[in-house]
Amino acid sequence: MKKQIAQKRILEMLDDPDFQLLAAEYPDVYADEIDAMNEYVRSVTPAVPEHVLAGMPTALKFVGTKVKRIEDPARITGQAVYASDVRLPNMLHAAILRSPHAHAIIESIDTSAAEALPGVRAVLTYKNAPDVKLTNEPVKLVVNKEAHFAGEEIAAVAAEDMHTALEGVRAIKVQWKVLPSITDLEATMAAGATELLAPGKKNSTVGNAVKRGNFDSAFASAAIKHEGTFTTSTLQHAPMEPHATVARWEGPDRLVMWSSSQYMSSLRSSMASYFGMPRSHVRVQVENVGGGFGSKGGAQRDSYIAALLAKMTQRPVRVAFDRPGNFKASVHRYAEIMRLKAGLSADGTLKAYSAATLGDGGAYKGGTSALPPIQRVYSVKDAIFQETNVISNRGPSGPQRCVGDPQGTWAQEIFFDELAEKAGMDPLAFRLKNVSTMDQDNNRKWNSCGLVECAEKGAAAIGWKQKWHKPGAKIAGTKAHGIGMALHACGHGSMSLPMAQVVRLDRDGALDANNSLTEIGGGQATAMMIIAAETVGVDLKVASAGWNDTSFTPDSGVTAGSRGTISAGSAMLNAALDLKAQILEKASTMAGTDKKLLLGGAKPADLDTGGGFVFMKADASKKIALADVATATGSPMIGRGTHSVPPGTSMSTFAAGFAEVEVDTDTGEVTLLRYVATDDVGKAVNVLGVEQQIEGGASMGIGMALHEELTWDGPSNFPVNANWENYAMPTTLDHPKWADFTNVIVEPIDAIGPYGAKGIGEPPTSPPPPAIANAIYNAIGVRIYDAPVTRDKILAGLARIKRGQGG
């Protein structure tokens, strides 16, 4: 049932970067809002005129090639400045005091010893921080009196140097009253203890619910029935650069910030509203960000704390989380419990399917979204899917390289491996028999769908037919070989929010595709430059794309939800087409006015651009340099473009993963011998960038599969491995060799994206965990339902088999 949204609310949403951020991360939850925004923008934006659209290049020169990134030279010479590198004259350093308890309230806090330290300039606590809500459930301020998770920011000290700031933090005396903490999701739900946070406030929220046909009767009449429970662990994004902000006030109502935020325009608007200033008075610069993966959206607490301390001291202040602080207080990928149930007909056709998911939202309302792959990958008429999200006293949850899709795919793809076995079918054949190419919940075809191609090409690349064998059938001595696969459909990389961009041609013929799409490592600036240069017809060597300052670039949206290239890129394409139409128009009027100009009497439609020239389509030797056209206008030429998705469009990204492992049956050690990732990217704008995203996304999936888990101490709810020493992020040695870690790019050109592109940031992360778990099952006959698949679980499974209790 589609939600009706009032126009007033639509306008608010469009003007609210914080909402844009939410919608980007949770497109399935906010599908109706996204549709409404797109429809509104389409209704008020003039359609792109035919003659402008006609400028679309037909032969591609740069799109679809490997382009060296413009972001890199500064990064490989040490010249790139990240927020944590900014050093300003007279700058203070801040250190943060974090709660040692998962749920506790401050009875008293004494900062006098800290304030008395030579070199300490300000101490921030709940007593002197403005009482403005950042989120509502439970109430979250910049520094709270009540801590809702272990590691929450309680106080901050600004001092002349970091050593003194740290001493200041240690000198703060806090008397805590420890409160009951929510540690066990299921117990919490079962006990009905849903008001632990505050009287009358539920601590669980119901997320998406999907109902098709009649699951109960379809399941009752199914020939083959199966059900299972699947769980995943809390994971940390662990970007290499911890959260960092440097803030400087320039007078009472002008704020300049350097931050590691993934969405500089949202940070700007959040600060403007927090301090009651116009947005134009906040300037945010995000030149380089050392990774984000969803953890650095908009304004994070480092930004608020830096801005407040800078205001208190009237000096620049630098806040940089330390690594344990980042592990504890930055958002997490939430742990999830998922129950799946399915019925098949005797020939292996999926007839009934249900899923109930319970996500650990952590402290503060995060939101879950494990359903997209479950809704999308397989065809089924009778189904019921429901997600629930519980607020707990663990670290706040949030999107991590997808939101819940990797969790949902973990459950679904192990489950479908089991179903294939029950049906007596090869796992690949079983999946292909049941795969869907439809948006089943809207009953229409996907705008583009490369799912089957992903499965088939990946299977061919890894040699599935030759290598798949019965579980446990290939063990030599202590070495067992196995192969496994997974399919995936993603809610990200496909949806698109309305967006606007500008592009500028200077009088020397140089092209600037400046925008504020924060560059967090994905090569977004290079992608925007390629789209603009290809469309306008200039060489890459005279093109550029700055990306780092809200004062000089429009809001180009958030780098999250795999939506940069598709949303901002589509608007950039339209801006470039607009610029090209202006160029052709101007060039046609210049014809014959100067002996150097050889276009005599040409109409815009007779002209095209390329290589920095306008030329006659009929005779390419007749040409004018773009620099001459721009010069003739007397000012730089500016193209403007907006983008919105037509109503009734269903978009999705798709992927498949194939893993080959060797399991040591003595030690339980898993060696990932080979991994093949196949991803439907619509069209690769920069092949190099797409490969990077696939390899990096798969790497994060390998971590989720075999290594990573933030471990909570039961009674205290304290994360015991909040550092890289004990939280095992994969290293060079945990990946297959260069030649065995490969990808296949599938390109079913999508009519919505720029040059057919879809997003690629997140989808590659989901297939590896279940593909690897399925390969381990294929090797040793042990099923592991709880990620990560660690040695102890493998050895316990092998012991069960030895005792005749099954894997």
Place this chain on the structure above:
Amino acid sequence: MARTKRATSRISRRTFLKGAGVTAVGAAAVAAACAPTNVAPSATTTQQQIAPRTPAGAGVGSLTKLTVNSTVIETGIDPRWSLAELLRDHLGLTGTKIGCNRSECGACTVVVDGRAILSCTMLASDAAGKSVTTVEGLATGGKLNGLQQAFWEAGAAQCGFCTPGMLMSSTALLAATPKPTEDEVRRALSGNLCRCTGYRKIVEAVLVASGQAPKA
């Protein structure tokens, strides 16, 4: 020490870090450079006395001479400073990154007298008389060196935050082993964490820089 030892086995990073990384520097460095901000005092454990004293960096410490990127530098060094702190906060060389400040991630790797060293847990004073090369010292005359060029062409950098450490570990490797095998490259870089790349293009870049194509 550090790098060769950590490169010897698959589990070396985590086990090694507890031992060698810390002993290489001494407990004092841990106290100074790695003092955690996250240790919150409990209700009854905040009675410590804090002695007032001069803020760090205000001309304390003895004059120390060392070479940084071929330039001899004489500077006052606070005994609490790590080498990374000296480079980043006092010499303006912020190309060296701090990912963890506790010898876990390798982002702060620099080359000291030919060896890859974690500068976050080496005392600055221990660099006296030594020659330090940072990422800023690789390019000459504005021209990328072969390793940097290979990183650019292979697409070995994404967010770029681990990149300086990767480059410096690779620099030390190639100086000692000009034609490393793929396994040698992977072992030499196993103490350098990267969250963006999956390491594939980094390994490729190092092999290419050594004049070898990665083996298909």
